[in-house]
Amino acid sequence: MSDILPLTIGVLPTHNHYGLRNTQALAGVSHVWQDFFARALAEQLGETSQALAAKAPATTDPTVEPSEGADLLSQILTQRECDVKDTEIAPPEPLFLPIAEFETELLPPAATPFPEEEIVAQQRQQDFDSGWVRPIVLNAGQPLPAPGPAPQPRPLHLPIAEFELDLLPPAATPYPEEEIIAQQKALDFDYYWARPLVTHNLRLAA
DSSP: OTTOOOOOTTOOOOSSOHHHHHHHHHHHHHHHHHHHHHHHHHHHHOSSTTOTTTSOOOOOOTTTSOOTTHHHHHHHHHHHHSOOOOOOOOOOOOOOOOOTTTOGGGSOOOOOOOOHHHHHHHHHHHHHIIIIIHHHHHTTTSOOOOOOOOOOOOOOOOOOTTTOGGGSOOOOOOOOHHHHHHHHHHHHHIIIIIHHHHHHHHHHHO
């Protein structure tokens, strides 16, 4: 530590001055590195056959060897060319859910009922298919089953109208009194005036 001398600004001594020695050493190292870089550049860019620039690069497999950032660059360029649009994010609006139980006009219209004749025709067709056509088609080529016992005879029920008054035809509606009087007058006219006159004329013509 005693060799390090404090110096006045502007004075450059040459004895026991480590700053000057360091500067000289660094200058020599810099010359060495400059020479090394010059030789390396000459080996790479030289005109000899051993120069690295004269050698053709070896072919690489793109599936195994890295593509030196070409794929990443193409992806970056593709992303830059994309048409990016700003999406406006609006706050959610309240959702209106109509309740059909309370608002009947929101219900779908009721289906038109089938007419009575069409319902009867459909039932007859269904009975025909399920009772006659379907058994024949399903049992085609199958052995016929053994016939079962026939139904036992049962007494025939003959309703008697004298005891079951609901079987009688309904009573006729009686004529009103005015119509009965008019019919009696017309009958008296025919019986007492028109009939004797027609009979007398026939006798004269005979």
